[in-house]
Amino acid sequence: MQIYRGERTVARIASCPAADPYGTVDNMRIGIPRALSYYRYYPFLKTVIEGMDGEVVLSPSTRKSLLEKGAYQCVDDICVPVKVYFGHVLDLMEKADCLLISRLVSVEKSNCDTYTCPKMIGLPDMVRHSMEEAPKIIEHIVDLQNGSWKSSIKGIAKALGASPSVTRKAYREAMEVQSSYEKLLLAGQTPESAIEHVLNPHGAAAQDGEHSAPNSKKEHAVHKDGQIKIALIGHEYLIHDAYVSHSLPDKLRSQGVDLIYSSQVTPEAINQELGKHPEISWSFEKELLGAAYHFQGREDIDGVMLLMCFACGPDSIVGEMISREFYRSEGPAFTTMVIDEHTGEAGVATRVEAFVDLIRRSSVRL
Amino acid sequence: MKITFPHMGNSYIALSALTGSLGAEVIVPPRPTRQTIDLGALHAPEFVCLPFKVNMGDNIRALEMGSDTLAMVSGMWACRFGYYGRLQHQILRDAGYEFDSILLGRDDLRVVYNKFRSTAKGNLTLAWARAFRLFRLKAITVDCIETRARAVMPFEKERGTTTRKMKEGLSMVHAASSIDEVKKARASAVDLLDNIDLEKTGEKPLQIAIVGEIYTVLEPAINFDIERRLGEKGILVHPVMSVYKWLFRPLKVDPSITVSERRARKIAKPYVPYVLGGEEHQTITGTIDASRKGYDGVIHLYPFTCMPENICRSILPKLESKYDMPLLNLCLDEHASPTGIETRLEAFVDLLKQRRKKPHAPS
Numbered sequence: 069m070q071i072y073r074g075e076r077t078v079a080r081i082a083s084c085p086a087a088d089p090y091g092t093v094d095n096m097r098i099g100i101p102r103a104l105s106y107y108r109y110y111p112f113l114k115t116v117i118e119g120m121d122g123e124v125v126l127s128p129s130t131r132k133s134l135l136e137k138g139a140y141q142c143v144d145d146i147c148v149p150v151k152v153y154f155g156h157v158l159d160l161m162e163k164a165d166c167l168l169i170s171r172l173v174s175v176e177k178s179n180c181d182t183y184t185c186p187k188m189i190g191l192p193d194m195v196r197h198s199m200e201e202a203p204k205i206i207e208h209i210v211d212l213q214n215g216s217w218k219s220s221i222k223g224i225a226k227a228l229g230a231s232p233s234v235t236r237k238a239y240r241e242a243m244e245v246q247s248s249y250e251k252l253l254l255a256g257q258t259p260e261s262a263i264e265h266v267l268n269p270h271g272a273a274a275q276d277g278e279h280s281a282p283n284s285k286k287e288h289a290v291h292k293d294g295q296i297k298i299a300l301i302g303h304e305y306l307i308h309d310a311y312v313s314h315s316l317p318d319k320l321r322s323q324g325v326d327l328i329y330s331s332q333v334t335p336e337a338i339n340q341e342l343g344k345h346p347e348i349s350w351s352f353e354k355e356l357l358g359a360a361y362h363f364q365g366r367e368d369i370d371g372v373m374l375l376m377c378f379a380c381g382p383d384s385i386v387g388e389m390i391s392r393e394f395y396r397s398e399g400p401a402f403t404t405m406v407i408d409e410h411t412g413e414a415g416v417a418t419r420v421e422a423f424v425d426l427i428r429r430s431s432v433r434l
Numbered sequence: 435m436k437i438t439f440p441h442m443g444n445s446y447i448a449l450s451a452l453t454g455s456l457g458a459e460v461i462v463p464p465r466p467t468r469q470t471i472d473l474g475a476l477h478a479p480e481f482v483c484l485p486f487k488v489n490m491g492d493n494i495r496a497l498e499m500g501s502d503t504l505a506m507v508s509g510m511w512a513c514r515f516g517y518y519g520r521l522q523h524q525i526l527r528d529a530g531y532e533f534d535s536i537l538l539g540r541d542d543l544r545v546v547y548n549k550f551r552s553t554a555k556g557n558l559t560l561a562w563a564r565a566f567r568l569f570r571l572k573a574i575t576v577d578c579i580e581t582r583a584r585a586v587m588p589f590e591k592e593r594g595t596t597t598r599k600m601k602e603g604l605s606m607v608h609a610a611s612s613i614d615e616v617k618k619a620r621a622s623a624v625d626l627l628d629n630i631d632l633e634k635t636g637e638k639p640l641q642i643a644i645v646g647e648i649y650t651v652l653e654p655a656i657n658f659d660i661e662r663r664l665g666e667k668g669i670l671v672h673p674v675m676s677v678y679k680w681l682f683r684p685l686k687v688d689p690s691i692t693v694s695e696r697r698a699r700k701i702a703k704p705y706v707p708y709v710l711g712g713e714e715h716q717t718i719t720g721t722i723d724a725s726r727k728g729y730d731g732v733i734h735l736y737p738f739t740c741m742p743e744n745i746c747r748s749i750l751p752k753l754e755s756k757y758d759m760p761l762l763n764l765c766l767d768e769h770a771s772p773t774g775i776e777t778r779l780e781a782f783v784d785l786l787k788q789r790r791k792k793p794h795a796p797s
Binding site: 142143144145146171173180181183184185186187189190193194197198211346347348349350378379380381382384385387388389392396406 | 481483513514516520524525540707708709752
């Protein structure tokens with residue numbers, strides 16, 4: 069597959085309106101890539117932008133062409149999620165006036181240094197400097213060690229020309245939406261359905277009504293033949309990106325597995341677990357580690373699956389810590405799954421089946 | 435106490451002076467080889483960066499040589515390096531080795547200070563002061579010898595003389611045990627390098643800056659001795675980092691290092707405004723500086739999957755075209771082969787030579 073940089077640039081210039089993004093434009097279309105921080109902060113960002121009279125353009129779900137384009141534009145040995153992100157950015161360049169890119173420097177305030185992965189910190193730089201002609205970028209800078217959530221939307225307010233009072237109102241609304249979103253995630257909803265729920269309450273409720281009946285039936289069916297419970301630990305941008313993870317959650321469920329995500333572990337439980345161990349500065353990986361310790365101590369969990377992507381920096385360290393912890397002591401069965409853009413669907417399916425079989429057989433023998 | 439630490443270039447000379455004069459027995463593992471890397475890769479996580487694997491191999495070798503204390507720098511950064519010591523020591527303990535660990539930066543400084551109470555002779559504070567003085571002098575001396583050798587190497591008449599003489603000089607410095615002896619060793623090492631037969635062609639040699647991740651820039655075992663390879667091709671090499679700078683940067687005792695760090699952050703700010711935890715600012719600034727100083731090219735070295743350098747890697751092509759500075763990216767991992775590196779270096783050098791012959795008009 070070959071894309072010529074020149075062609076794309078021409079196409080984008082043709083479709084881009086001449087308006088200056090930093091002037092006050094009615095209904096400026098702001099593109100948000102459906103990758104990385106989307107899974108955490110989309111409801112917040114969407115509410116903020118719409119509160120300031122902007123229009124949100126969301127990229128479509130990840131697909132082959134997107135990933136190929138992204139991988140072509142990106143550095144070779146970077147992790148898949150970043151390649152996917154680039155794919156979404158390229159897709160949005162033709163649809164939106166400018167892009168909203170999150171720069172997550174630190175997402176929690178604490179006494180010691182906290183960071184996220186360097187790729188998240190340098191994401192806007194990578195997008196801005198690795199393209200022939202940089203797209204117009206609004207940065208959403210989250211640096212809670214030196215600033216606040218409120219200051220993170222400064223860039224958006226400036227780009228949309230929103231007054232302080234409008235900004236305040238939008239911020240307040242957005243925080244409410246975000247907290248209800250986080251509650252839904254804790255309750256075990258997938259980001260997609262939680263986003264639908266939070267941003268489109270009426271439509272989602274009707275849909276939910278339709279879905280609830282078959283769901284409960286299914287659960288009953290599973291309960292009959294020895295139900296097992298598996299915890300899936302991993303970054304939400306991997307687990308819930310159906311193309312990259314080859315719908316791993318669905319595959320597990322189709323094996324009759326009751327699934328629990330690492331996002332369902334409460335922050336209190338995570339902190340309690342981490343208190344016993346030396347600290348880590350990567351906030352997101354800290355959650356994974358805390359969740360892993362938490363699941364290890366729970367009796368109702370039969371197996372734990374850790375999903376990582378190849379070339380992920382923090383996971384190479386934290387994944388090793390987690391797996392060593394599981395191998396060292398008794399607890400639920402444990403497996404790691406490493407995926408990248410070349411991973412085949414059959415490979416994922418085989419490993420899921422093998423893991424589920426292993427748990428089922430060990431329970432029979434006991 | 436039989437203390438050991440992983441290799442990084444010639445840092446072992448200064449570090450063994452520090453720990454040695456505190457009374458500890460220093461065990462220096464053999465220089466990393468392919469075997470060391472394989473040994474480390476066997477125990478290390480699959481896609482962790484290369485320095486982790488090499489350090490791991492160094493540690494295993496030292497433990498097999500009878501070492502009982504492993505020292506390592508550790509910290510809370512965005513880069514993986516801060517977790518090396520912790521995870522490596524955990525892996526080694528799981529593998530059945532028994533040892534004591536010193537994690538500088540993680541442990542309280544007082545703990546590290548008191549570790550040497552039983553080994554140091556006389557007053558501990560004075561012993562530390564003496565040790566630090568020797569440490570600093572050796573680090574500066576090594577840096578001085580390396581710099582001089584780099585300047586001489588392209589002009590040597592018989593290829594390989596400089597490397598031989600430099601090794602001789604460095605081993606003299608390593609053997610020296612007091613301030614006076616180090617000073618003497620330094621004088622004779624400099625003398626050795628000054629008396630090398632030179633070949634004066636009158637041609638201005640090509641100049642190449644080496645930027646990138648610090649370990650790959652400084653450790654000849656994993657960058658296939660890139661400095662020597664280039665030097666023996668008649669090229670002046672300018673690495674952006676040095677062992678001395680790396681050792682003294684966190685101590686903040688040398689103002690020139692602090693100033694150059696601040697300058698680098700400032701220049702790199704339009705490209706990487708936030709700290710990513712690695713040497714990203716030095717990489718970006720080094721590339722820009724190379725163009726300002728009129729060098730012919732830049733070589734960017736980084737280990738496979740390195741996070742900060744990967745971000746630089748996506749920014750550097752822009753600097754390459756903006757400053758009209760040829761750039762060679764070399765990504766190193768345990769499977770890189772010397773032939774592959776040599777071929778690419780030759781091609782790059784040929785390109786630079788052609789460029790110099792026919793100066794093309796920048797578009």
